[in-house]
Amino acid sequence: MNTLERLKKVLDNVFEGEIDSASVTESSVLSDDVGMNSIGMLYMAMGIEQEFGVKLTNADLPDLVTVGDLVRKVEEKQK
């Protein structure tokens, strides 16, 4: 399972169907297309920590505009 698929799994678990993960692609914008607000991002960061074992920080947030940015950030932190 690649990083995007695993991220979709986290989205499904955290938002329990409130977000249609099937339509999420790397170009989806987190705030608009995915509908992620600030508290949603917080839940997502905690979910990512559990799934991937990587810790996102406040400094990472401005770089995260699209799902692709999130995928790259997680992969970068996994190295």
Next chain:
Amino acid sequence: MAKNKIFSLFNPRFLPMDYGRAHYFLFRLFKVRSVGLDGKKYKRGFKGGALIAANHTGFSDAVMLGSSFWYRRVFFLASEEVMSKPVRAFFLKLIGCIKIDRGISDIDAVRKSVSVIKDGHTLAIFPQGRIEKEDGVSDIKSGAVLIALQSGAPIIPVYSRPPLKKSKKRVYVIGNPFYANEYCKKKFPSVSDINNISEQLLEKINECRAVYEKITQGE
């Protein structure tokens, strides 16, 4: 007395906090009365890391709440507005305030809060997220439950209001500790799980409120 016991009461690493606690103790004697849900004097019912969730009626809440738990080092989550002035922020950090920026997803503040609790300390949160002078609590934010789930620590619901007469002691009703994890066994708590547990917390704070009303009736 064992060295660890002495360190739990006084630790040079937390000198400003412990200095503050000495003041809390005096407040506790003259200004604050802590009771349990049975209306009797509160017995120190928890050990180790814990999260205190209290209603927020004014700026004095932090000192008064700290006084109710003077025997523990209580860290506080403080909003970016409170911590906006550098000199004030410096001193507030010394006495255990953790800055949280409510406008962004403040992951660092949540992580720091979790680590403080995991180190065995107590963290106090005002989950309403702002000062509300009205009686009762109608809405709370879910951040407190998120921190409790991440740390695995018990949540202690608390309710209080400033007394109508200044000569009276301020009454703090301290509820029974409960674990957020008992309401959610999943690896990934979902947004709706966290919202449901927040509702439970709201209910427990209002249980404390009911006891408060009974105790202070006629005052």
